[in-house]
Amino acid sequence: xxxxxxxxxxxxxxxxxxxxxxxxxxxxFAQIKVSSTFSKYSKTINMSGLxxxxxxxxxxxxxxxxxxxxxxxNGNLTDHFDPRTxxxxxxxxxxxSTSVAAVGVAAHEAGHAVQYAEQYAPIKIRNSILPVVNxxxxxxxxxxxxxxxxxxxxxxxxxxxxxxxxxxxQILTLPVELNASRRAMETIRGQALLSDDEARGAKKVxxxxxxxxxxxxxxxxxxxxxxxxxxRRRR
Numbered sequence: 261x262x263x264x265x266x267x268x269x270x271x272x273x274x275x276x277x278x279x280x281x282x283x284x285x286x287x288x289f290a291q292i293k294v295s296s297t298f299s300k301y302s303k304t305i306n307m308s309g310l311x312x313x314x315x316x317x318x319x320x321x322x323x324x325x326x327x328x329x330x331x332x333x334n335g336n337l338t339d340h341f342d343p344r345t346x347x348x349x350x351x352x353x354x355x356x357s358t359s360v361a362a363v364g365v366a367a368h369e370a371g372h373a374v375q376y377a378e379q380y381a382p383i384k385i386r387n388s389i390l391p392v393v394n395x396x397x398x399x400x401x402x403x404x405x406x407x408x409x410x411x412x413x414x415x416x417x418x419x420x421x422x423x424x425x426x427x428x429x430q431i432l433t434l435p436v437e438l439n440a441s442r443r444a445m446e447t448i449r450g451q452a453l454l455s456d457d458e459a460r461g462a463k464k465v466x467x468x469x470x471x472x473x474x475x476x477x478x479x480x481x482x483x484x485x486x487x488x489x490x491x492r493r494r495r
Contacts, residue, residue: 275486283475283482290468290475297468298337301361301461302353306454312354312366319370319447325377328370332356339365341372343387348373360454364462367448368469371440380439386432393429396422404487413491420487427480430473437473441466 310318316330333339333349341348348369354362375383400422407415445463448454454462 279482283479287475290471294468302359304360312362315363316366316370323374328373360458360461364465367444371443396425430477430480
């Protein structure tokens with residue numbers, strides 16, 4: 261006979277309701293905010309006619325980074341810097357666009373390239389744990405499930421420990437993203453890539469994007485806390 265734990269009520273996991281659901285709402289709000297803010301400032305064309313690709317190149321040049329290429333990638337908001345190939349990939353809505361949003365996003369990705377060029381410590385720490393984080397994300401819930409099936413507390417706690425690596429990665433990602441945005445805005449203002457009003461718009465785009473990383477930390481912490489509470493109640 262399978263006994264339903266007393267922390268489940270009428271088919272609901274109470275910890276899911278009080279922890280995961282609020283975190284999900286925060287994440288959903290962050291996604292809506294970044295989409296709406298990007299959409300708004302994608303319609304605002306900067307007076308200098310600077311494209312996203314050119315903005316990224318100017319940020320790189322300002323910081324003396326000459327070995328990074330800027331290329332186009334398909335999709336929307338698929339912009340990223342690939343440190344393996346030293347390539348900044350900008351989406352269709354950013355690469356050729358002369359909007360305030362495009363300049364902000366492109367400068368942010370160039371900020372990541374500058375971080376790697378300057379060996380920014382937080383990004384080095386984050387990348388050093390990436391292999392174990394990938395392992396943990398693949399096997400954490402499998403290990404927890406096996407622990408539940410075989411009533412083995414050690415397996416459950418090993419699974420939770422593996423999941424906690426993903427939470428640590430999310431926490432380390434936050435300062436990396438904030439720093440890239442700070443570098444972007446400093447260059448935009450310092451090199452007068454945008455007017456003051458336009459720069460404020462670009463900052464709003466990057467601030468909205470930062471909210472998604474904060475939401476990811478909140479969600480990961482909520483999931484970790486839920487697992488810990490469920491394991492304790494199980495005992």
